[in-house]
Amino acid sequence: MVALFALPALVGVVVVLGLLAVAAPLLPQRGIPPATAGLSLLALLLALALVAAGGQSQLLAGSLAIDPLGAVFLLPPAVAGLAVAGGLLGRAAPAALPGFVAASLLVVLAGDARFAVLGVALFATASSDWVVRPAALAGIFLLAAAFATLSLGGGQSFAAMRAVPPDGWRATLVLALTLLGVAPLVGWAPWHRPFLALDATGLPLPVLSPAIGLYLCVRVLADLCGPATPGWWGLPLLLLGAGSAGAGLIAALRAPTFGGILAGLSVQHGGWMLSGLGVAAIARGADLLPLATLALGGTLLHALNYTAFASLASLSTGAAAIGAGSQTLDRLGGLAGRMPVVAIGMLVAGLSLAFLPGSAGFASGWMLLQALFAAPRAGGLALQLVVAAVVAAMALSAGFAAIAVIRLGGVAFLGRPRSPRAAAAEDASLAQRAGIIGMAVLCGLLGLFPGVALRLCGMAQHWVTSAGLDGQGDWTGIRTQIDSPGYGPLGIVIMVGIVLAVIAMLSRTGRLPAAQPVPIWEDGFTAPPPWMPFGDPATQLTPATLTATLPTRPLRLPSMPRVRLEVTWPSVTLRHAPVVVLILAVLLLLLVAGFGPV
Known part of the structure; x- marks a missing residue:
């Protein structure tokens, strides 16, 4: 019953956001953030209602539809739109922001090939600030072909499609087209370099x-292709995932800006x-449903x-x-003293980005590693070697x-300012x-109660694997099996809190030496002379200091003779975005409409 009312409301949110994006050049730039934030909040509430109630619904003869899998993936666009737009209240926002959120929601709400391709096309053009990249354009057409x-x-x-899943060469072709189409759209290696250049769009x-990339892969490869996919499908996913993890980390270690680091x-x-x-694909092919459920649950979680801690990091770095x-x-430093709330937000986000215990990132990363450790049970020596290499890379x-x-x-x-500004x-x-x-509190709750967030993914897990959570998540934590100890962050935090309380009591009673005030992370500074208030810049750490000894460039094999084709891509700038996007969408819909009946 909830889905019958929530789906039309979500479609209305998408339409209003789209109209707001079209009319953005005519509206005050400061009026875009509150409107986008309000619509994103409405979408978030509707998505939570759908996740809690489950069920299915459709509109326009199935062209727009919602199911348990789509309900879970409605949460990231709503949360990201609310966080980013809310942080821009009172300031000018990118004109493409409402269109970007609308396109992300449309990708998830699509119930047929035509609307899915339309949503992907709008997502690609809006993410590039209405400039079509050749790699993204190729990805759109490859997905349309899939x-x-x-x-x-x-x-x-x-x-x-779900009633008649592909088999044989058609299934293999769908796998190849999907991976080759999604990777350049969302920046998976080795097509991540153009994606990293988009960090300045705002x-x-x-x-x-x-x-969004994960949703497209789960929808096509795990849902529409049916439950009988072969286990070897998981190998390209494993290798592509390990390559993306390594390539993204190298990019983050080399990036000189906030946006570049977050993009990496x-x-x-x-x-x-x-x-x-x-891992979920390998386990499902070997009929290991508990392992498939564990891997998919960790992936969804x-x-x-x-989405939560990356939104917090984006808010914190944007404010800084x-x-x-x-x-x-190179021009920053010492911002913690000037922006204490921003520094605390970056600290909470950084704990999760670095997979540190007690954070939201550690909980889901722990589940994924447990699934990787159990993956060798699904195959022979060759699979075990591949999984071992992937585990080492991860x-x-x-x-x-x-x-x-x-x-x-x-x-x-930390440290001292590197510039007067x-x-x-x-x-x-x-x-x-x-x-x-608000986002820091949400990240803290996700880190302390990961089992609650995992239970939100329970119906999506069942939709894909036909198996439930099987006791993997509860109020106290998460576990791989019912009888396993699992991971309980709340108990760890309570123990640490008790230790800190005892230390504080001993300090108050004088049994511990009094704390001596010292400057935080002096970065090698000596006491600055009066005529040099910022100290000697030559003694301060730079952004390259921490990574100067790391091999941040991939190993290069000896060059081989090859034929080089010089291809000049036309520079296409879509400044009149709505008209050209509609033309592109019509062409893509005609391409898809040429295959099979409606």
Whole structure:
């Protein structure tokens, strides 16, 4: 019953956001954030109602539909839109922001090939600030070809595709087209370099791209292709995920700006999600439903958690860049004293980005690693070797992610200012601080009660694997099996709190030496002379200091003779966005409509 009313309301939200994006050039730029935030909040409430109630519904003869899997993936666009738009209250926002949120929601609400391709096309153009990239354009057409191949079974609606799943060469072609189409759209390796250049658009692209890419892969490969997919399908997903985790981390270690670091970390976390989906595919092919449910549950949980703490990181770094006048690390430093709330928000987000215990990122990352450790049971020696290599790559990426986070937070928020503008940085606005506090509280709750968030994914797990949670999540934590100890962050936090309370009591009674005030992380500074208030810049850590000894460039094999084709791409700039996007959508719909009946 809830789905019958929620789906039309969500479609209305998408339509209003689209109209707001079209009319954005005619509206005051400061009026876009409150309107986008209000509509995103409404979409979030409707998505939560759908997740809690479950059920299915459709409109326009199935062209727009909702099911338990789609209900879960409605949460990331709503949360990201609310957080980013809420943090921009009182300030000018990118004109493409409402269109970007609308396109993300439309991708999830699509119930047939035509609306799915339309949503992907709008997502790609809006994410590039209405500039079509050649790689994104190729990805759109490859995805359209994947849906066209699926529709050969008898129809363009997802229900018809699900009733007649592909087999043989058609199934393999769908796998290849889907991965090659999604990767350049969301920045998976080795197509991540153009994606990293989009960090200056001001849109929540690094926040949403992993979730949207994961949804497209789960919808096509795990849902529409049916339950009888072969286990080897998981191998390209594992390898692509491990490659993305490594490539994204290298990009984050080398990036000189806030946006570049967050974009690199988004590629890394997207690789983790893709690896979890690969384990689920391997386990389902071997008929190991408990392992498939564990891997898929960890993947869905990481998609939800990442959206929350990446939104918090985007809010914190955005406020720091506005207050300090720059997002380049070389010109920042000492922002914690000027922006304490922003620094605390970045600390909470950094714990999750670095997979540290007690954070939201650790809970879902722990589930994904447990699934990877159990994956060798599904195959022979060859699979075991591949999984061992993937586990090593993922573990290294998690360890070095802490360096990337320390590089971001330590250089920008600790130490001393590297420029007079950073020394006089303005504190964040009231709206930004309220948004940061709200997202920090949400991330803290997700870290303390991961089982509750996992239970939100229960119906989506059952939709894909036909198996339930089987006791994997409860109020106290998460576990791989009913009789296993699992991971309970609340107990760990309580124990740490007791220890800190005892230390505080001993300090008050004088049994411990009194604390001596010292400057935080002096970065190698000696006492500055009176005529040099910022100290000697030559003695301070730079953004390259932490990564100077790391091999941040991939190994190169000896060059081989090859034929080089010079192809010049036309530069297409869509400044009249609505007209050209509609033309592109019509062409794509005609392409899909040519395969199979409606």
